[in-house]
Amino acid sequence: MTPSPLIKLQDVSYTYPGATEPVLDRVVLALRKGQHLGLIGPNGCGKTTLFHVVMGLLKPNTGMLSFKGTELRKAQDFKKLRQEIGLLFQDADDQLFSPTVLEDVAFGPLNLGASPAEARKMAIQTLSDLGLAELEKRVTHQLSGGEKKLVSLATILAMQPKALLLDEPTNNLDPATRARLIKILTGLDLAYVIISHDWDFLAETSQDILVMDQGRVTECHKSCLHDHRHAHPYGRHPHQHSDGKGKDHPA
Ligand SMILES: Nc1ncnc2c1ncn2[C@@H]1O[C@H](COP(=O)(O)OP(=O)(O)O)[C@@H](O)[C@H]1O
Ligand SMILES: [Mg+2]
Numbered sequence: 681m682t683p684s685p686l687i688k689l690q691d692v693s694y695t696y697p698g699a700t701e702p703v704l705d706r707v708v709l710a711l712r713k714g715q716h717l718g719l720i721g722p723n724g725c726g727k728t729t730l731f732h733v734v735m736g737l738l739k740p741n742t743g744m745l746s747f748k749g750t751e752l753r754k755a756q757d758f759k760k761l762r763q764e765i766g767l768l769f770q771d772a773d774d775q776l777f778s779p780t781v782l783e784d785v786a787f788g789p790l791n792l793g794a795s796p797a798e799a800r801k802m803a804i805q806t807l808s809d810l811g812l813a814e815l816e817k818r819v820t821h822q823l824s825g826g827e828k829k830l831v832s833l834a835t836i837l838a839m840q841p842k843a844l845l846l847d848e849p850t851n852n853l854d855p856a857t858r859a860r861l862i863k864i865l866t867g868l869d870l871a872y873v874i875i876s877h878d879w880d881f882l883a884e885t886s887q888d889i890l891v892m893d894q895g896r897v898t899e900c901h902k903s904c905l906h907d908h909r910h911a912h913p914y915g916r917h918p919h920q921h922s923d924g925k926g927k928d929h930p931a
Contacts, residue, residue, distance in 0.1 A: 683712075683713065683749075684746070684748055684749030685710040685711055685712045685746075685748075685749075686711050686712060686713055686747065686748060686765075686842060686843050686871055687709070687710070687711040687734060687745070687746075687747060687761075687765065687843065688709070688710045688711075688744075688745070688746045688747075689707050689708060689709040689710075689733075689734070689743065689744070689745055690708060690743055690744045690745075690746075691706040691707070691708060691742065691743040691744070692704055692706070692707045692708075692709075692733060692740045692742070692743030692744070692745060693705055693706055693707070693740060693741050693742045693743055693895075694726075694729060694733055694738060694739075694740045694741055695741055696729075701895075702741075702895050703726040703729045703895055704726050704729060704730055704733065704740070704895050705894065705895030705896055706743065706895075706896070707730060707743070707895070707896065707897050708897065709730075709890070709897055711843060711871050711872075711873055712871065713842075713871055714869070714870075714871055715871045715887065715888070716865075716871070716872055716874075716885060716886045716887045716888075717872070717873045717874070717886055717887070717888050717889070717890055718873075718874050718876060718882035718885070718886035718888070718889040718890065719873055719874065719875045719876075719889075719890045719891075719892060719897075720875075720876065720877065720879075720882065720889060720890070720891055720892070720900075721891060721892030721893055722893065725892050725893055725894065725895070726892060726895050727847070727875045727892055728770055728847055728875070730892070730897075731767055731845045731847055731873075731875070733745070734761075734765070734845060735758065735761070735762060735765065735767050735845070736752065736755065736757075736758025736759075736761065736762065747760070747761045747764075747765075763792060763839070764841055764842045764843070765841055765842065765843050765844070765845060766836030766837070766839060766841040766843070766844045766845070767836070767844075767845045767847070768829075768832055768833055768836060768844065768845065768846040768847055768849055769832070769847060770847040770848050770851070770875075772825070772828035772829050772831075772832045773821075773828070775828075775832040775835060776820045776821070776828060776831060776832060776835070777820075778820060779819060779820065780816075780817060780818065780819060780820060781807070781812075781815045781816055781817070781818050781820055781823070781831050781834075782800070782803055782804070782807070782816045782817065784820050784831065784835050785803035785806055785807055785831065785834045785835050785838045786799040786800050786802070786803035786838070787799075787835065788835055788836070788838050788839040789802045789803065789838050789839060792839060802838050802840075803834075803838050804816065806834050806837050806838040807834055809837075810830060810833065810834050810837070810864060811860070812827075812830055812831065812834060815827060815831060825852045825853070826852070826853045826854055826857035827857075829849060829851075829852075829853060829857070829861070830857065830860070830861070830864075833846075833849070833861075833864070837868075841870065842870065842871065843870055843871040843872060843873075844868075844870055844871075844872040844873075845872070845873050846865075846872060846873070846874045846875065846876075847875045848875050848876055848877070849861060849874060849876065850876060850878045850881050858878075858881065862881065862884050862885055865885050866884070866885060873890075874886060
């Protein structure tokens with residue numbers, strides 16, 4: 681028997697109070713163990729809202745959400761889900777609030793019941809696993825945008841989640857940090873959904889792509905992922921592009 685999806689949405693609709701049109705219109709979605717999904721769609725189509733509904737930050741008007749086969753009804757059910765599903769906020773400043781990086785990363789485990797010593801140990805381990813050990817003592821609000829994004833990811837991973845919801849994780853990342861994020865994500869044994877406008881990033885990190893438009897979510901075959909346009913000083917000359925897997929392709 682196939683195990684129940686980690687997260688399942690059946691005909692979930694949501695309208696912001698006072699709005700006339702629903703932002704989510706009968707959304708159907710399933711995230712299974714180990715599955716890597718990309719979610720693309722125009723600005724304002726409801727992607728962030730969808731993540732907030734899954735996390736229980738917004739309550740759908742109709743439809744059903746379930747977590748590991750159990751319907752989510754009460755606030756307490758969503759609390760359990762939040763212990764196992766990590767949301768990386770679109771804006772890292774919504775995620776980080778402690779004075780130092782180590783305190784921020786230790787906060788989650790502490791909140792889940794770890795002792796201060798255990799939480800500290802888990803935070804140090806997570807930062808080290810992500811190659812961020814040198815940031816431990818840094819003042820969180822003084823980090824660069826890219827560092828904040830990676831530390832935000834560390835705050836989630838320190839809680840040892842079963843799945844991640846990543847909201848536009850590559851926004852404002854320089855190419856090196858973006859490459860580092862790809863390496864981290866593809867090395868994780870976790871299910872995730874990534875919202876992104878970055879087609880190349882999704883091609884490298886996701887098996888399946890979902891498209892959101894006007895409140896509806898539909899599947900898109902990965903072969904439709906081809907929007908690679910670029911300009912650089914060598915554009916007019918024969919040159920090669922790496923596919924990120926060590927292979928070069930003619931431009
Ligand atoms: N708190 C809110 N109250 C009312 N409308 C909102 C609120 N947050 C977002 N919206 C509206 O809902 C729509 C979807 O927003 P959002 O989910 O943030 O889109 P996306 O992440 O796809 O860019 C937008 O039209 C946005 O203006
Ligand atoms: Mg958004």
